[in-house]
Amino acid sequence: MPMHDWTRVSAGTYHDFHNSWITHLKEAFNAGLLPPAYYALGEQRSGGIDPDVITLRTEDAEPEDRGYTRYDDDGETGLVAVAEAPPRVRILQEAAEEVAFYLQRRRTLVIRHVSGDRIVALIEIVSPANKHAHQTLDAFVDKVVAALREGIHVLVVDPFPPTRRDPDGMHGAIWERLLAGDYQPPDDLPLTLVSYCVKHPITAYVEPFLVGSVLPEMPLFLTPERYVRTPLESTYMQAWAGVPNRWRRVIEHES
Structure with a gap:
């Protein structure tokens, strides 16, 4: 199923779809991926009560007397090794200012659960509200950059074209904030999928696309060397099945 033009509906209608897509992604990951x-x-x-991101956590090995399962392997069984199967994307970017990136790292206080569970990756799906104003755009960019500075890998799905607030798309804004270099989306491919891998230097796997494109299985890194293929297309189709017919007609209407 091709990507639809979500600029045709209200932010509230897209928000409902957005939440459903996140739910189906979560189910796919937890069902064996x-x-x-x-x-x-x-x-x-x-803020709020609806799901905003997919968070992947790892169960760190804990003493058995605390009631946690200890895994005998390295936790990477089933992951894809970059060295064996490099992600297939149109654009591969490496940060140009690695030193500047790490000099900007700030010491923060992180409160963690006693189980040792830790966040290793995030999936962020952009909403119209993220581009509505400079303040909301900056908040989104700051959230992604903060995660990367904490060593958390991030996959960003941006199904909306650039605006005057992000003329190079959300990836362009994030890449600039990282002092990593420049990015300009191709004129005929204004939408963007990008997977950030936190390593030396930080690397962005970029797949520009457009309305009508079939979504690829983007890499989501769980370690700097290994990733899992994200089933964007199949979960998108599941979420689309729940869109009311009233809004399907609006979205699918051909001008």
Whole structure:
């Protein structure tokens, strides 16, 4: 199923679809896509009660007397090795200012659960609200950059064209904030999928696309060397099945 033009509907209509897509992504990951030591949760990280991101956590090895399962392998069974199968994307970018990136790292206080569960990756799906104003755009960019600075890999799905607030798309804004270099989306491919891998230097796997494109299985990195293929297309189709006919007609209407 091709990507639809979500600029045709209200932010509230897209928000409902957005939440459904996140739910189906979470279900797919937890149904066997992830190794046993990992699990996915939909979490709200910016206020409110609806799921905002998919968070993948790893169950760190804990003493058996504390009631946690200890895994005998390295937790990477089932993951794809970059060295064996490099992600197939149109554009590969490496940060040009690695030193500047790490000099900007800030010490922060992180409160963690006693189980040792830790966030290793996030999936962020852009909404119209993220581009509505400079303040909301900056908040989104800051959230992604903060995660990368904490060593968390991030996959960003941006199904909306650039605006005057992000003339190079959301990836362009993030890449600029990282002082990593420049990015300009192709004129005929204004939408963007990008997977950030936190390594030395930080690497962005970029797949520009357009309305009508079939979504590829983007890599979501769980370690700097290994990733899982994200089933964007199949979960998108599941979420689309729940869109009311009233709004399907609006979205699918050909001008």
